[in-house]
Amino acid sequence: MVNVNIAGALADLYTLQEHDQELDRIKEQQEQLPPELVEAREKWAALSEQLAQLKERYLALQREYQQNDLEIKDLVAKRKQAEDEQLQSSSIREQTQYENRIQQLSTRIDELTELTMPILEEMERLAEQIKELELQASELKPELDSLEAANAERVAALEEEYQAKLVKRQEMAGSIPASLLREYETIRRARRGVGVARVKVQGGFYLCEACSVQLPTHVAQRVYQSQQVVRCPGCGRLLWRGPENEG
Template identity: 30%
Template sequence: MQDTLAALRGLQEIDRHIYRVQAQLERLPQELEDRTQAMARLKEALEERQYSLRELRARIKEIEDTTTGLRQRLRKLEHESNSQKVDAAMLASYQHEIRQVKRTISQAEDDGLRLVGEAEQVSANIAELEARQTEEQTVFEEFQNNVATETAEAEKELAGLQEQRQKEAAASIPSDVLDLYTKLLDTRQGEAMAELADRICQGCFVEIPRNLAIRLARNTELVQCPNCQRILYTWG
């Protein structure tokens, strides 16, 4: 039984390694996907800002055109009000309209200034996002290359480990024990064995009955933890 347990522990070493490599092989494409999505979100945010900027610039242009028209109107009114033919009532009417046009121009200029300020902010934000995008694109491409390399390496490593596993498993482990071990490996996420220390299973940290500990110490049979079912072993 000592030999079988030793062989199982050897196998467990390899399987732990296999589980780690398999987890890595699952994690890598997931991480690549996450990063791809993050890049897409950044691009979307940038496009949204660029759209806002175009809108703001169009509104600023509109205001500029309006004020240009209003200034022309103002000059015309001022010219007409200075004419000799204008009587007092007409002059009052002109002056009233001039005041109104001036107010409208002033209002439009305020609006224009506010929009120019907003556009500047959006511009600065775009520049910031573009810089970030350039920077992250480099990191992303590096990561993408690394994923390809790491995946290839992990796959090669996994093939080697599986070959090694096959050899060790066939060599010195009875098939019924191997079946039990393999089943446990699956249900216990890669840890089919557990050390027993002071009658505590180190796999689930539950204390096992004294008689089981004695049976394990006799070393004549395979003993499983009654709680987590892992195959128990002791150091030595």
């Protein structure tokens, strides 16, 4: 490759990099959610989690209530049977036995009833909380859906722009030697999107634009001579002498 071709290829590569960075910015914009959508999602997630916890607690209490209720009904039936049998008993001993049995059953019924009342009260309280949260969720859902739809449109528009620029990028890349392009792309992936950097002069010193390392004189000379591709000794990026030194 003759000198002017190396210089020209690096100039084209730098222009390509600017295009690549624009593509990177579009992708970043696609991933960046609008603050109002982030806030709405967080509210929805918090409401959903709180609702799930309350409903889980309600179902647990409901199971406990139903179990107690079944036991109470069973005890009431047994007490009724004992009362009926007591009426049919013929001896004082049997009547006393039934009386003790009826008292035991009544005591247990009272205990379960006392345990069940707080469960019902808590279930009622939870039902009100669930109703309120479901109302909040129903009010938030249309807003969230609208924000999601707007964001989807935004992302789709950016994707359309990205694809158009990607086609242009492929056209630009076609004018750059394949080996140089591959080297640039490898460095760019490893170096935060910058694979080629200009050389800048500051205070009489030559510096790498990307990492600001001071370039040794012989390295700067090789860059300006454009007889070969030179990499920065500090960051490993390809070095270009810049447009002001072209021609």
